[in-house]
Amino acid sequence: MIKVGIVGGTGYTGVELMRLLARHDGVQLQAITSRKEAGMPVAEMYPSLRGHVDIAFSTPADASLDQCDVVFFATPNGIAMGEAEALLAAGVKVIDLAADFRIKDVAEWEKWYGMSHASPALVGEAVYGLPEINREQIRQARLVANPGCYPTAVQLGFLPLIEAGAVDVTSLIADSKSGVSGAGRKAEVHTLMCEAGDNFKAYGVGGHRHLPEIKQGLARAAGGPVGLTFVPHLTPMIRGIHATLYARLTRDIDVQALYQQRYAGERFVDVMPAGSTPETRSVRGANTCRMAVYRPQGGDTVVVLSVIDNLVKGAAGQAVQNMNLMFGLPEGQGLDVVPLLP
Numbered sequence: 001m002i003k004v005g006i007v008g009g010t011g012y013t014g015v016e017l018m019r020l021l022a023r024h025d026g027v028q029l030q031a032i033t034s035r036k037e038a039g040m041p042v043a044e045m046y047p048s049l050r051g052h053v054d055i056a057f058s059t060p061a062d063a064s065l066d067q068c069d070v071v072f073f074a075t076p077n078g079i080a081m082g083e084a085e086a087l088l089a090a091g092v093k094v095i096d097l098a099a100d101f102r103i104k105d106v107a108e109w110e111k112w113y114g115m116s117h118a119s120p121a122l123v124g125e126a127v128y129g130l131p132e133i134n135r136e137q138i139r140q141a142r143l144v145a146n147p148g149c150y151p152t153a154v155q156l157g158f159l160p161l162i163e164a165g166a167v168d169v170t171s172l173i174a175d176s177k178s179g180v181s182g183a184g185r186k187a188e189v190h191t192l193m194c195e196a197g198d199n200f201k202a203y204g205v206g207g208h209r210h211l212p213e214i215k216q217g218l219a220r221a222a223g224g225p226v227g228l229t230f231v232p233h234l235t236p237m238i239r240g241i242h243a244t245l246y247a248r249l250t251r252d253i254d255v256q257a258l259y260q261q262r263y264a265g266e267r268f269v270d271v272m273p274a275g276s277t278p279e280t281r282s283v284r285g286a287n288t289c290r291m292a293v294y295r296p297q298g299g300d301t302v303v304v305l306s307v308i309d310n311l312v313k314g315a316a317g318q319a320v321q322n323m324n325l326m327f328g329l330p331e332g333q334g335l336d337v338v339p340l341l342p
């Protein structure tokens with residue numbers, strides 16, 4: 001049994017990790033941290049876990065994380081970078097759901113995240129945890145930078161076109177919408193029901209911190225810099241990301257065949273039949289990125305629709321997928337979830 005620790009168990013990605021790991025045969029939940037709720041049984045805070053998780057929260061200091069085989073950081077940005085080095089030295093693998101190790105250019109990371117990096121030496125070692133592009137490196141990794149939610153939906157949506165060299169990479173557009181759980185559980189005015197319910201708005205139009213992460217991944221696929229306009233929106237739903245992506249073709253190709261071939265062996269990417277429109281509710285609770293690709297009126301604009309559950313393929317599910325790869329387990333273990341509908 002793999003001994004698992006979770007730092008930040010009271011938050012939305014933390015409780016989602018517990019929901020998935022509770023049904024995973026290969027792991028034992030060893031420690032779940034909370035600074036404020038130490039001593040409280042996890043299932044008292046989250047009755048959905050009654051009968052599934054029978055331990056109490058402990059403080060990060062009391063959690064004996066160095067006794068775990070793997071520690072997930074489901075914490076705000078800037079926490080894992082201060083803890084990872086000691087855990088790795090103790091032989092513990094680390095998966096950070098935050099952004100501390102996602103961007104290889106440390107100065108760029110510091111600019112977007114507004115803090116100094118506490119562990120720049122580890123940034124080079126960290127493997128970006130998008131299995132559909134980095135599977136073999138993840139298998140060997142001690143430290144995985146789990147991708148952001150928008151970057152997962154956007155990169156998976158654009159990759160086939162860019163890898164095939166079939167589009168103008170200087171003029172990509174990602175029009176993306178997120179459910180409110182993407183903002184986490186912390187109290188903030190903009191996520192109050194009277195602010196976010198029955199409302200729809202763009203934010204971060206002038207620059208969102210996921211922009212450099214997405215551009216880094218797409219540039220790697222393109223073999224050079226890309227130009228991307230990325231506009232996120234907050235929608236009045238709890239879970240889900242819907243990314244509508246636009247690119248200009250540079251040659252005539254069958255985009256449906258391209259997408260089907262690229263993701264043919266990928267269990268967690270579903271290319272729908274031509275003419276389909278993926279819905280966010282079709283992936284609710286599941287580790288699936290579902291997509292459809294169009295060439296409206298047979299023209300040279302490609303439109304890709306890409307949906308994920310931000311808490312699953314956009315965070316905790318992808319983190320479990322990465323853990324499975326790092327420990328040589330079947331990649332989908334614990335992730336065989338049928339989406340909840342309606």
Ligand SMILES: NC(=O)C1=CN([C@@H]2O[C@H](COP(=O)(O)OP(=O)(O)OC[C@H]3O[C@@H](n4cnc5c(N)ncnc54)[C@H](OP(=O)(O)O)[C@@H]3O)[C@@H](O)[C@H]2O)C=CC1
Nearest residue numbers: 008010011012013034035074075076098182184185310315
């Ligand atoms: N929500 C989403 O859809 C996604 C989130 N992410 C990223 O995952 C991370 C977690 O997100 P989310 O679960 O939504 O966030 P939440 O705000 O819901 O939870 C954050 C958790 O971190 C703990 N925490 C806060 N500060 C510290 C600290 N200094 N030391 C230890 N623990 C701390 C809190 O617990 P307590 O106060 O009890 O100690 C809480 O459990 C973030 O970096 C987020 O950007 C990534 C992809 C998607």
Ligand SMILES: CC(=O)N[C@@H](CCC(=O)OP(=O)(O)O)C(=O)O
Nearest residue numbers: 097098099148149178179182183
């Ligand atoms: C709706 C909402 O507020 N979403 C968050 C992004 C989600 C997130 O969790 O950020 P990381 O993936 O970088 O960790 C935001 O835009 O800041």
